[in-house]
Amino acid sequence: MTAFLRLGAAGAERPALLADGRTYDLAPLTGDVDAAFLADGGLDRARRALAEGRLSELPDADDLRVGAPVARPGAILCIGQNYAAHAAESGSAPPTHPILFFKHPNTVVGPYDDIVRPAGAESLDWEVELGVVIGTAAWQVEEEDALRHVAGYLVGNDVSERTWQRAESGGQWSKGKTAPTFCPLGPWLVPADEVDPTTLRIWSRISGDPRQDSSTADMVFSVAALVADLSRYVRLEPGDVVLTGTPEGVAMSGRFPYLADGDVVEVGVDGLGAQRSTVVAG
Template identity: 45%
Template sequence: MKLLRYGPAGAEKPGLLDDDGQVRDLSGHVKDIAGDVLTPAGLDKLRAIDPASLPVVKGKPQDGLRLGACVGEVRKFIAIGLNYADHAAESGMDVPSEPVVFNKWTSCIVGPDDDIQIPRESKKTDWEIELGVVIGAPASDVSEAEAMKHVAGYCVVNDVSEREWQIERTGTWDKGKGFDTFGPIGPWMVTADEIPNPENLAMWLEVDGKRYQDGSTKTMVFGVAALVSYCSRIMTLLPGDVITTGTPPGVGLGQKPPVFLRGGETIRLGIEGLGEQTQKVLPAK
């Protein structure tokens, strides 16, 4: 299944994408694509519904019909840093011996095609195409062997980052990662049964038509099971939590000389089987 949320910002309704590319309204069955709806039992209930029995939503998704973040009421937005060896190299950092874990504030979450707002006085706003992992069953101290049973599905994430706040100022990376609009998620969550190998997916990102990132999840240092298990050891993962798993090389920071967003650009990005995003970048106010 491809589950999504559609409609105006703050008033999104739950839906699914059918085989013909139409959005079908799920609001007669669930309140949102969130929480217990994403548990194994919740997803089984949705699978039992014939999509043809659901109302068709007018409009073409991502072309007149706005999509919100594919998961609602996200309680934890967990990010993994330096999880591609070649990205660590372009950042001038060592490949970590354990996952680098930091937060993206949930208030940064927006729809897949919503505008990105450069923060006031930002000098180094950057992009990162990433695979997002959506938690289904609660997970606390689970083994790698059991970890995939706790995954509801996958989605595209743009881990927008302000490098000066992230790296050059004192404290943790969190400060540069959670500005408003810095977390486009979607366009939809594809359930795990449709992505048998999340560690072999092509991924790409373009700015104004120039391809900067062209990689694959197969070069991740720590795979999905390892990340879910590791994170579950330091926190209880809950249904609807999102883990964004790191980026391949090609970020603006790694260009020679570095390239950063100033406003006016268009970003397009996508992951094999998970859809695409398109964002306009707004200059700092």
């Protein structure tokens, strides 16, 4: 497996490639893992450079902060209630069409950064999700062609403030989704041709206790169906991130307490890595 990541202080990350347990510097190929790099076939170019021995190992990579694996996305498109059991625990029937809402790009943080609980947020919740990174522009594409527009996959956490989402958003959800740090991404971006998105285990733990444990096989709408549907209404651009929904096992179900300061939130998708974030007061 090869995986792309960005290492260094927030706002000053450098691109890197992980392969066979070694981390390689991508600075000779690109300044960042961003929209331009993805649109220009950067993932394939980097893997060719690695195979040809043209990349050098990045010294002290293990000592560097891990940032989100994609530089600030132009859009973060999120799908609601895309697992039937999660829809049921939310008190709804499975949707007949994908439910779309957006997160602000400034919600994105790295996979080990803190989740900052805003003042007045008393219903903070977790949502592990399979993230899809767009590689080439997609506008009104057919489902059978949709995956050609996907660059790769990553782990996402759609952190949510449920009171703001349900009682104060006027039915649109976004007020509960868009605070800073509400979208940890990573640790890696794994190229699409190395991932089968239909059968991935997806899970979460809170301070060591299991919460969600499911499979992307339980999605109501597949990745291909989502990309095709979204492209009917939105021109998806390189670097955009689609968060594809979360399985059952969130605090909103009433079965678990909401997040408190000091809680450790672990979320992961098999083959794509795992996150570990601590909730802190803002």
